[in-house]
Amino acid sequence: MSARFAPLLGALIGTLGGAVYWLGALLWPSNVAVIVSMTATSLLAAEFNDASPATRTDMLSRMFCLLIKYNALMALSAAKLPFAAPPNLALGLIMICGYAASFALGVSVMAIRPEKSAVRIPNGSVSIALLIGFAPAALLGIPGLIGLAGAVIVGLACVAYLNFKLIRLLTEACFYLGALAAWSYV
Numbered sequence: 679m680s681a682r683f684a685p686l687l688g689a690l691i692g693t694l695g696g697a698v699y700w701l702g703a704l705l706w707p708s709n710v711a712v713i714v715s716m717t718a719t720s721l722l723a724a725e726f727n728d729a730s731p732a733t734r735t736d737m738l739s740r741m742f743c744l745l746i747k748y749n750a751l752m753a754l755s756a757a758k759l760p761f762a763a764p765p766n767l768a769l770g771l772i773m774i775c776g777y778a779a780s781f782a783l784g785v786s787v788m789a790i791r792p793e794k795s796a797v798r799i800p801n802g803s804v805s806i807a808l809l810i811g812f813a814p815a816a817l818l819g820i821p822g823l824i825g826l827a828g829a830v831i832v833g834l835a836c837v838a839y840l841n842f843k844l845i846r847l848l849t850e851a852c853f854y855l856g857a858l859a860a861w862s863y864v
Contacts, residue, residue: 691719691722691723692719694718694719694722695715695716695718695719696715698711698714698715698718698719699711699712699714699715702714702715705855705858705859705862706750706753706855706858706859706862707749707753707858709749709753710746710749710750710753710855710858713742713745713746713749714746714855716742716745717738717739717742717746720738720742721735721738721739736844739844739847739848740844740847743844743847743848743850743851744847746851746854746855747847747850747851747854750851750854750855750857750858751769751772751773751854753858754768754769754772754854754857754858754861755768755769757769757772757821757857757861759771759817759818760818760819771814771817771818772818772822772854772857774814775814775815775817775818775822775825775826775853775857776825776829776850776853776854776857777850778810778811778812778813778814778815779811779812779814779815779825779826779829779849779850779853780811780829780846780847780849780850780853781807781811781846782807782808782810782811782812783811783829783830783833783845783846783849784845784846784849785799785803785804785807785808785811786804786807786808786833787833787837787845789801789803789804790837791837812826815853818857819864820860820864821856821857821858821860821861821864822857824856824857824859824860825852825853825854825855825856825857825858825860826853826856827856828852828853828855828856828859829849829850829852829853829856830849831852832848832849832852833845833848833849833852836848
């Protein structure tokens with residue numbers, strides 16, 4: 679790319695970042711929307727750095743997933759469950775649901791892409807893993823099911839491009855984002 683057009687590329691990436699923030703702020707608190715926007719712009723800008731694209735993308739993805747998880751969980755710490763429960767139990771239950779769903783999706787990825795997995799997973803085992811992993815989300819009601827849908831959609835979209843550990847981390851973060859977005863309306 680010609681140096682004279684670098685600012686134009688920067689402006690386009692900034693436009694995308696602003697749009698991602700604006701859309702994210704419609705669903706989540708501002709701190710979460712900022713991190714989602716930073717993730718989008720950093721991944722795009724990373725393609726134009728000197729280091730290996732795979733290394734940069736993996737490192738950035740992990741860092742931003744952790745930041746998104748942290749901020750989404752902090753926002754979800756005020757969530758109310760659809761049933762009576764002791765104080766501070768809601769976030770623990772949300773975390774159980776997020777981890778169970780992300781690990782179940784990880785098992786399905788290993789089954790779909792056996793060349794990336796050291797273990798061959800039979801279809802029956804995948805079905806049981808998905809049932810066990812998805813069932814807790816129903817306890818959260820609509821936010822849990824929306825979080826689960828978000829995790830599944832992102833997991834399926836990323837199967838072709840990402841490794842198992844990154845998909846698990848990303849689907850867990852997306853579970854929390856989906857649940858957080860839905861909790862705003864419940």
